Amino acid sequence: MSDQNEKLLNELKEAIINCDEAEATELAHKVLDSGIDPVYSLQKVIGESAVIIGQKFDDGEYFLPHLVMAGDAMMAASKVLESALDTDSSIKSTVVLATVEADMHSVGKNIVGMMLKASGFVVHDLGVDVKSSEIIDKAIALNADFIALSSLLTTTMPYQREVIDELKARGIRDKFKVVIGGGPVRQEWADKIGADGYGKDAIEAVKVFKKLSSK
Structure with a gap:
């Protein structure tokens, strides 16, 4: 990659870090106009x-x-870059993504969703404060491969376990791989509740999804 293109990607990254949504949008268009691979751009910049x-x-x-x-700036840039993705040739697995019940935080979830899309996953983002039964019903309806659960509060982490417990109660635990994450979430919690994977941040989360997809 040319020095000019690397400079452009770094400028886009700085615009996001500086919470400049308008600048991030403009630079994302310039990235596409420069012919830089949108998948590489999403993975590197985001x-x-x-x-x-x-x-x-x-x-x-x-x-x-x-x-x-910063999340708004990231979303704006990602929307531009995602418009150039060739999704038909890169589809891997289907992910139902949600922030659990009683938790209104969306930034981390949104970043993971963007990174997964850039890596070829089909992502259905249900939003925030989503009931466990609704998450499971959607996963069933879509015949999803993954259920991804975000929680940014210690008080809402038990809803991650609730999803897994309800999957067991319905007799369909083995149909879905459950990956969890969020600020207070740790590997020990994932092990305790029987989650299939845990990502401490968006980059690690994508690695977990890719690893589980290959099994």
């Missing part, structure tokens, strides 16, 4: 900016409003 934004939040440099604004 993945790297998500890590940096998350680190700024952990360090106390960014707060929730920054996450929301």
